[in-house]
Amino acid sequence: MFAGKRNLKRVITLFSCVAMLSTTILIPMKNVSAAGYDYSLALKNAIGFYDANKCGKDVKTNNIFDWRGPCHTKDGQDVGLDLTGGYHDAGDHVKFGLPQGYTASVLGWALYEYDEVFKATGNKTKMLEQLKYFTDYFLKSHPDADTFYYQVGDGEEDHNYWGPPELQSEDRPTKCVANKNNPASDVLGETAAALAIMYLNYRDIDSAYANKCLQAAKELYKMGTTNKGPGDGQYFYRSTSIYDDLAWGAVWLYTATGDSSYINDAKEFIVVKNESGDDPFKKRWTMCWDDMYVPALVKLAEITGEKIYKDGVEYNLNYWMYDIQTTPGGLKYLNYWGVLRYAAAASMVAAIYYKQNPNQGYLDLLKSQIDYILGDNPEKMSYVIGMGNKWTQHPHHRAAQGAIGYADNANTAPAKYLLLGALIGGPGADDVFKESVYEYQYTEVAIDYNAGFVGALAATAKHFGNLNIPDVTKTPIPNPTPTPTSNTYLVGDVNHDNNINSIDYALMKSYLLGMKLPENTFFESEADVNGDGDINSVDYALLKQRLLGMISKFHVEE
Structure with missing residues (x-):
């Protein structure tokens, strides 16, 4: 089981017999000082990366990349809706459901846990802007209580195009929908979590918008639990379980509402094994678009305080600290495809769980993996584009690459534009990095890659960036249990909607x-x-x- 699956046969057919390229950019070192790496700057750039993958009519608004513009402005026309907006998946231009829901929820979790870090580093405004671009699209894609459109663009057709999204055909299908006849519990669970977290992050900014997000979260979750089954996603994003996603949605809906039925659901879902039969309490994987067991356990441990959930988290983190394959240079090596996204995600989970169990080993794991990514590795290069003094010149990203078509190996030229802040896949198990656009396991970028990375960077900036921000464990809105008053409504429920918000x-x-x-x-x-x-x-x-x-x-x- 691994994330980021792509069509290997198609890629091999298109990219056969190509020599490995080895060009890199060299500039004076700016972001590393005697005290260490500039984690705040890395955080800023990692958030800004999402501007490169924006889709729709408003791409240019506050975009840090002047080479990006409006694209796919007719999305949804085949179903009579405006489904413009959202984010392209990776170096391609499909808007897939699972990675968007995953990415938005993990980024939202990062802001929820490290709000003060984002404020202190000047990154909160941009972070909220990126999150709202996700949730605006989710709300558009949910035209009624029983419908959610979750994929626009066909993966096969899209991957046969090499060029900027601005020049791609506007005629592309609304590929996947969840409704009463088509389940997509995995996508719905992830997206419900993202919307519930947005409610928590946005309620003091715009309560009306926040409540729209919460209502949509409740409706999507109800869809996912009423009509259970995996979504489509073609073969690019095939989920091996729906129950981790539903548990993830449930813990955040509980956090947002205090409704104990959600936490009861989460306890029921978390024990259901995936297709591989993995024990959810003895996971040897980490947070990714296809596995949300561990982060759901983190939240269950926080909410309930029950030992079973704490033990599950600590088993996983002990595996990451002591037992997982580790490269000679110190990288925790889970899987060859986009290895750094897993190291970053595991580091984010460890840092957040540190609030419950202040084990120094969790922070050591965090810092070692983030420093490796930023340049403390045998290749002496940054795996984040634009950071340090050396990074890949061949990210697998059509918009940044700037070429049109595959003719005469146009797609092998160095990237025309700087894809600032993008976390690339990373090196092999021997710490060796293969510098080629065709080695997409090494050079690919994706929205899900940067998600855990942003959270891990926020944690690193807090603990190692001299920000002096104390640990604060947020508590959910408690399940109201008032004594009877003159009527049946809750004390504090001034508008009688059966909710205190x-x-x-x-x-x-x-x-x-x-x-x-x-x-x-x-x-x-x-x-x-x-x-x-x-x-x-x-x-x-x-x-x-x-x-x-x-x-x-x-x-x-x-």
């Missing part, structure tokens, strides 16, 4: 400012959260503390 907080603020509110949107009986017979700033402050998880219940509920 940022809408209640915004309504409370409007009420205290004397603003006129629409009828039946504000109920004073639930707004007096401290029970003193008055609605004032004290109630407002207590409601905020409840939403932030600082208090588990209001005094009147005790």
Whole structure:
């Protein structure tokens, strides 16, 4: 089992008998100092990379790459919808469901866990911009409660084209849809997680938008659990289990809502083995688009505190620290295809779990793998384009490569444009890197590659970048268990929608400012959260503390 599967037969046919290229870019070293690597700059560049893979009408908006522009502006026309937007998968231009849902959820998790790091390094605004580009597309792709379009473009047809997306045919199919007749529990679980996390990250910025994301997350999750089965994704992204994805969606919906039914679902799903029969509590893999068992265990351990989930996480991390194949140069070597994405993802998981169990070995794993990626390796090169003084000149990425077609080996020329911030696949088990656009296992880039890398960089910047940011473990909104009041609604549920969230907080603020509110949107009986017979700033402050998880219940509920 491994991620990033591609059509080997097709690639071998197209790229046979080609000599390995060995050109590299050499510039003065700028990003490494005596104190170490510039993790904040690496984080900035890794986030910015996503601009290179944007799709749709608004690609140029705030794009750091002036060589990218609008493309595929008619996506969805074959089903009568506007499905423009989203991100191209890798060096190709298909919008696949699993890697987009995975990437958006992992990037969102990184921001959720390391919000202060993104703020301190000046990267939060750009990070939110990238996340919203994902969720805007997800919301477009979900026209009603029972439908979700999750793939635009045909992998076979697309991979026969070598050129920039701006010049590719606008006539491409809306390939895959989830509905009552077509299950896609894996895609729906991942995407539900991404939308639920966006709610958490965005509720204090735009509560209306955040609540749209949460509602869509609930609907997609319901689709995935009501009609269980894997999605399509052609053979490029074939899932070996749906239950890890559903567990991942469930833990985040619980975190967003406090509804215990979600955590009960997660406990049920996490024990179901994948096709290979792997024990979910003794995993020898790591977080990737086809395996979300370990990150789901991290969240279950955090939420429940139960030993079974902690043991599952620690078994996996012990394997990564002590037992996994390690190259002579120190790289943890899980699989030959895009090896660095796994090392980065495992490092992110280790750093986040460190908050629950401050084992120094987890931070040692993190730093060793990130430093290897940035240049502390036998090749003395950076595996992140544009960092350090040496990196690949042949990333497997059509837009950056800039050539048109395969004629006369046009696609083998050095990349025309700098694909700043892209994490490439990485070296072999002997630490040797093969510099060729045809060695796509080594030189390919993809949105899922950078996802765990961004999270790991944020953690590295926190622990080794002199930011002096303390560990803060966020707690979910607790499952409300109020004592009875004058009606059946929850204390703090000022709009009677059976949920305590940022809408209640915004309504409370409007009420205290004397603003006129629409009828039946504000109920004073639930707004007096401290029970003193008055609605004032004290109630407002207590409601905020409840939403932030600082208090588990209001005094009147005790």
